[in-house]
Amino acid sequence: MKVSPGALALKYFFVLLACAVVIYPLLWMVTMAFKPHPEWTTVAGLTWFPQNPTLQNFEFIFFGEAEGLVVSLDRTIVGPLIASLVTSICGTLLAVVAGTLSSYAVVRFGLAKTLPLSVLQLRLFPPLAVMIPVMVMWAFIGAIDTWWGLSLIYGIVTLPFAFWLMKTFFEEVPVEIEDAARVAGCSYWRVFYRITLPIVKPGLATCALFVFILNWSDYLLALLLTQKDWVTLPVYMATLTSAMGGQMYGMKAALGVIAAIPPVVFGLMIQKHLVRGLTFGALKQ
Amino acid sequence: MTDIKTNSASSRTKQKKQGYWAGVARDGNKMGFWFVLPTVLLLLFIVVFPLLMQLYLSVTWWTPLEGIAWYRAWEVFNWGENYWFQLTDSRVWRALWRTVLIMIIAVPLQFFLGMSLAYLFIDQFPGRKVFYSIMLTPMMVVPAVVGLMFFLLFQGTGPVNAHLGLPSTFSWLTDVNRAMISVIIADVWQWTPLMFLILLAGMLGVPSDQLLAARLLGGSNWQNFFKIILPRMKAVIIIALVLRAVECFKIFDLIFIMTKGGPGVQTETISLFLYKQTFGEFEWAYVAAIGLTILFVLSVIAAKGLAYMAKKSG
Numbered sequence: 001m002k003v004s005p006g007a008l009a010l011k012y013f014f015v016l017l018a019c020a021v022v023i024y025p026l027l028w029m030v031t032m033a034f035k036p037h038p039e040w041t042t043v044a045g046l047t048w049f050p051q052n053p054t055l056q057n058f059e060f061i062f063f064g065e066a067e068g069l070v071v072s073l074d075r076t077i078v079g080p081l082i083a084s085l086v087t088s089i090c091g092t093l094l095a096v097v098a099g100t101l102s103s104y105a106v107v108r109f110g111l112a113k114t115l116p117l118s119v120l121q122l123r124l125f126p127p128l129a130v131m132i133p134v135m136v137m138w139a140f141i142g143a144i145d146t147w148w149g150l151s152l153i154y155g156i157v158t159l160p161f162a163f164w165l166m167k168t169f170f171e172e173v174p175v176e177i178e179d180a181a182r183v184a185g186c187s188y189w190r191v192f193y194r195i196t197l198p199i200v201k202p203g204l205a206t207c208a209l210f211v212f213i214l215n216w217s218d219y220l221l222a223l224l225l226t227q228k229d230w231v232t233l234p235v236y237m238a239t240l241t242s243a244m245g246g247q248m249y250g251m252k253a254a255l256g257v258i259a260a261i262p263p264v265v266f267g268l269m270i271q272k273h274l275v276r277g278l279t280f281g282a283l284k285q
Numbered sequence: 286m287t288d289i290k291t292n293s294a295s296s297r298t299k300q301k302k303q304g305y306w307a308g309v310a311r312d313g314n315k316m317g318f319w320f321v322l323p324t325v326l327l328l329l330f331i332v333v334f335p336l337l338m339q340l341y342l343s344v345t346w347w348t349p350l351e352g353i354a355w356y357r358a359w360e361v362f363n364w365g366e367n368y369w370f371q372l373t374d375s376r377v378w379r380a381l382w383r384t385v386l387i388m389i390i391a392v393p394l395q396f397f398l399g400m401s402l403a404y405l406f407i408d409q410f411p412g413r414k415v416f417y418s419i420m421l422t423p424m425m426v427v428p429a430v431v432g433l434m435f436f437l438l439f440q441g442t443g444p445v446n447a448h449l450g451l452p453s454t455f456s457w458l459t460d461v462n463r464a465m466i467s468v469i470i471a472d473v474w475q476w477t478p479l480m481f482l483i484l485l486a487g488m489l490g491v492p493s494d495q496l497l498a499a500r501l502l503g504g505s506n507w508q509n510f511f512k513i514i515l516p517r518m519k520a521v522i523i524i525a526l527v528l529r530a531v532e533c534f535k536i537f538d539l540i541f542i543m544t545k546g547g548p549g550v551q552t553e554t555i556s557l558f559l560y561k562q563t564f565g566e567f568e569w570a571y572v573a574a575i576g577l578t579i580l581f582v583l584s585v586i587a588a589k590g591l592a593y594m595a596k597k598s599g
Contacts (some may be wrong), residue, residue: 126579234430
C-alpha cells in the first residue's frame with residue numbers, strides 16, 4: 001500500500017520520539033557509569049557524554065578501591081555476580097526440567113488436566129503476601145542465604161513460564177512423527193528423548209533463556225531469602241546505596257549496566273518468542 | 286462407546302485407547318506419571334504446606350523475634366484478631382488504595398501508548414526492525430535497575446530538572462505528589478513495551494486481506510482501526526490488560542529502589558507495606574493474615590473472571 005510522504009514523515013516523527021523516550025533514561029545511566037565524580041550531577045552543567053571518560057567506577061566495584069578515590073569497599077561485586085549467576089542458572093535448570101517433563105505428559109498423555117491452571121496460579125499473587133511461611137520454612141530447613149535455597153525458590157516461581165512455554169512448543173510437534181517411531185518399536189522414553197526433544201530443541205533454548213532472564217531480574221526473593229553470602233546483584237546494588245553515606249551514582253550506574261546487560265542481550269536473542277513466553281503461550285507471533 | 290465418554294483427554298489419546306494402543310497408553314501413562322511428578326511435588330511443597338502454615342500463624346501473635354519456634358505458635362493464639370485488626374488498619378487501606386491508584390493510572394496509559402505504537406508498526410517501513418528492537422528494550426531491563434535509572438534521573442541534580450530548567454532544590458522523589466508521578470512514569474516506561482509487543486502481535490494476527498479489503502473500499506484509517514482491527518483484537522486486549530493489571534498489583538522493586546515507599550508512606554503500595562511489616566515491625570503473623578486475605582480475594586476475582594470468560598467463549 002502506498003503511504004503518502006507526509007504520513008510517513010509523521011510516522012517517523014512519532015517512532016523516533018518513542019525511541020528517544022526509551023533511550024533517554026538508559027543513556028543517562030550508561031554514560032554515568034563512565035563518568036568521573038564531578039560529572040555525576042548537573043551542578044557543573046549537564047553533560048550527556050562523559051567529558052573525561054573513565055573506568056574508575058568499574059574498577060571500584062570490582063576491586064573495592066580505585067585510584068583517586070578515598071573510600072573503599074569491603075565487599076566487591078564478584079560475590080554477588082557469582083551468586084546471581086549460580087542461582088539463576090540452577091533455578092532455570094530446575095524450572096526448565098520440571099516444566100518440560102510435566103508439560104510433555106500433559107500434552108501427550110492428557111494427564112493432570114488441572115495442572116496447567118494450578119501452575120499458573122503461582123503467578124497470580126503478590127509474592128510478599130505468601131512469603132511468610134516460605135521464609136519460616138526456609139529458615140527451618142536451613143536454606144536461608146544458601147545457593148540452593150534461592151535456586152529452589154527461583155525454580156518454583158518461574159516454573160509456570162517454563163511449563164506453559166514448553167507446552168506450546170510440544171503442541172506444535174506433529175503426533176504422527178511420534179506414532180511412527182512408536183510403530184517402529186521405540187519405547188515412550190526413547191520417543192521423547194530421541195525424537196521429540198531434538199525437534200523442540202530451539203524451543204527449549206528459548207525457554208531456558210527466557211526463564212534465565214526472569215530469574216536474573218528478581219530482586220524481592222533474593223532480598224527476603226539472602227543475607228550476606230549469596231546476595232544477588234540487584235540486592236547488592238541497593239545495599240551499596242545505603243552503605244555509602246555519599247551518593248555513589250557512578251558506581252551504582254556501573255552496577256546497573258552490568259546487571260542489565262545479560263537480560264537485554266538474551267531478550268533480543270529470543271525476541272521472536274517473547275510474546276509467547278510472556279502471555280503463557282496464549283498468543284504466538 | 287464408553288471409551289469416548291470416559292476419556293476426556295485430548296482427541297489424540299481418545300483414538301488410541303483400543304487393542305494394541307491400550308497397552309501402549311498404559312505405558313505412556315506410567316512414564317507420564319514420572320514426568321508430572323517433579324512439578325506436582327514442587328507445587329505441593331510450595332502451595333499446600335505453606336498455606337496451612339500461613340493459616341496457622343495468622344491466628345496467633347507469633348513473631349520471629351521472641352524465639353518461639355513457629356510450630357509452638359499456638360501458645361500465643363489470638364482467635365483471629367489479626368483479621369479483625371487489618372479491617373480497621375487505615376495503613377492497609379491506604380496502601381491498597383495507592384496500589385489500585387497506580388494500577389488505574391499506569392495500566393490504561395500503557396495500554397493507550399502501547400496501542401498507538403503498535404498501530405505505527407503495523408506496516409513495513411525502512412528501519413522497522415531496529416526501532417522494534419529498541420522499543421522492546423525497557424521491559425528486559427531488570428526492574429531494580431529501572432528503579433535505579435529513574436532514581437538517578439529524578440535526583441534534584443539530575444538531568445530532568447536540568448532539562449526543565451528547574452532548580453536542584455525541586456525534588457521529585459521526596460515530594461508528596463511528585464513521588465507518585467515519578468513512580469508511575471517509571472512503570473509506564475518499563476511496561477509500555479510489553480503492551481506494545483502483545484498488542485502488535487494481536488494486530489498482526491488480524492487477517493490482512495480483511496484489512497486490505499477495507500482499505501480498498503475506502504475506509505479511513507480511523508474507521509479501519511475501530512471497525513476492523515479493534516473488534517478482532519478483543520481476546521488479545523483482555524490478555525494484555527489482565528497480565529499488566531496482575532503484575533502492577535505486585536509492584537515492589539521499582540518503588541522500593543526509588544522511594545522506599547516515601548516520603549513518609551506516600552508511595553507505599555500493598556507490597557511495600559507488607560515488606561515493612563515483615564522486616565520493620567516483624568509482625569509476621571499479621572502479615573500472614575493480610576496475605577491470606579489478599580490471596581482469598583484475588584482467588585475469588587480470578588475464579589469469577591475465568592467463569593465469566595468461559596461463559597462468554599463457550
